[in-house]
Amino acid sequence: MDMTNLINGGMSRRYFLQVTGAGVVTATALGASAFRASAAGYDKFTWISPRGTLEVLDDYPYWAAKKMGYFGDLNTAMEPGPSDGTATVKFVDVGQADMGFPSPGVFSFAIQNGMKLKSVFHMGARDTFSIAFRKGEGMKDLKGLEGKTVLLGSAAWQAIVDPMLAAQGVDIKKVKYVEAGWPTWGTALAGGQGDAALSWEGLRAEWIATGLKFDYWLGVQNSKLPANTFVVRAADLEDPDKKAFLEQYLRGWAMGLEFGHQNPRAAVEAVFEQFPAFAKNTGPELGTTSLLQQDNVFRGDMDKREGWGWHDMASWQAFFDEIHKIGQITNPVKAEDVCSNELIKGANDFDHAKVKADADDYKLSDEFAKIDMENVRAHMFDDAV
Template sequence: MTKESHISFKAGISRRYFLQVTGAGVVTATALGASAFRAQAEPYGKFTWISPRGTLEVLDDYPYWAAKKAGYFGDLDTDMQPGPSDGTATVKFVDVGQADMGFPSPGVFSFAIQNGMKLKSVFHMGARDTFSFAFRKGEGTNDLKTLEGKTILLGSAAWQSITDPLLASQGVDIKKVKYVEAGWPTWGTALAGGQGDAALSWEGLRAEWIAKNLDFEYWLGVQNSKLPANTFVVRSADLDDPDRKAFLEKYLRGWAMGLEFGYQNPRAAVEAVFEQFPTLAKNLGPELGTTSILQQINVFRGDMDKREGWGSHDMASWQGFFDQIHKIGQISSPVKAEDVCTNELIGPANDFDKAKVKADADGAKLSEGFAALDVEKIKAHLFDSAVK
């Protein structure tokens, strides 16, 4: 695995971080120089959300594009940025004020906590664990302990903060696992080409890999793990500012409405994304696009009967995660979930007219290719690639 990497911030920032992954899997960062914060109109000016994956040309962010198309953000000035492919950039940019909201995995969020970034999770997108391990056909396993002594491919060194707790929670001795940083977006191709024994993957990406002729079988976290998945984080201080807090409630309401829209009409949500990214539309097509979004809806929705609404944190799940990463040394001190995760914005974010959103979704006009799809048939085969 690469032992050191760095990212350069866009104009106006002179602060650099150097990523260090120790033999124990502890991720640390050193900040060099002074940080120059961008000037912002009150409460935010243009509100910038930053991706964890270095690209926006994916279906993962469908709630935003569906909500934007439907006008659910109203007059809020919003912006989406892909960010660098460095796995920890999504928290670093928020920390230094170059972005307002990031979308880290729990592991990358723990990196922020370990390094003293004053961030808080305010909207838990991934109610179920989205992460999985891909294997070449015929080489998959339902017992991750068999990965001891073997090699797992990652797209970024920072992803070890995702895989270590997931493996440890399944009884794997993580000291016996080797990681290789195979690069973004080529780590899946590397697995198909015979490198490594497994590769980290996630829901939604499974369908995208099929479009690239990467046909794997999977151990699925969504079926086997109790850990949480990616979440929206902001600077903790923003919650102490009444104007910014009010803005966040309205902004997250747009996302919640987009999530509801996608649940009610997944095909229309895919079309909203495809309109933004024609190349993605060409590469995936209606059926695989709908398959991808249905995988993600399963993660984002979770068991809604037990949640306070879209974005609600299951504090027991988060506490289990923090206890696990403290046990394996990914963080040096215990973390109380309620100190870094909050549901205070969930009520306001879900305070919208669900009947209107359903009517909007039901009334969305579909193109011929999407209208011809049988969504229930796709749902019936959603987990066909899981290891049997």
């Protein structure tokens, strides 16, 4: 199935919004009946995944912060959401969730479709996305993808790949996309379908754990575009109580990020405790590799940032300019209009020395304690072309 042009102007909001007889907007067309926004606002704050699953290392800051008590008495929930790649913004828009974690491409889908969302905590300071190739078929110059087929887990991911390729000088009109399904698109590539597939940091290590070994063009080494971010309804920033809640909630994430940076193995243990089957399938060393890949993305060049979650507006503006040029959005977007750093100072206002002490004092299990961290770090990019 050729998914070209499905994203660009191919879907209206009527596709996923439904008005019930009582006049209540829901997202039931997406199977969202399990999600309900609290009538009292943030009595229960729901974060929704962009992947359709929580059994990954990507969300380690939350699980580490939860384990260490960094969220205090906030009533928080994590939901996997549907595997539809745009559900993470759709659900926030209609009030079925309170915060989503879209890629910049999916965020642009929200903007294009009139969703009044704002990015408040930029997790992905470096470009997490990569292009996977079968062993021996990797390419340093992505212009080689012209005339080729790229596999995606969701059709919505075209909005991720198009700007990444365009920024590398690729004529995206000459690239075909095939939706190979979640979570099977990597297996499809290994099985000989398509020429390449979208991947990202952290997933590289998780794929190795399942026997999928590829060569990679890495965005974290070659791209200046931003990566996934936390978005909320823009109106929530106008509500003083919700704004205060958001600041405290994001402080928990920032502390979890700091804890994971100081003691990656402890943060992996926090995730594994939540998902025993995932732990068994991944293992301590590859789990640690996955987390280190993501810490590299989330941290970025911290000397040039004003803390965890800080938006580099120049990077975001370059992204919005690129997607306007290729027609992914029809109107120009000013980064400052849709991205905000107003919560970043408060989110990073925590006792860094205490978090470091917590990380240093954490007692690792024997299987994690024996991991050679220097060896893991030395081989993090062995599969890069």
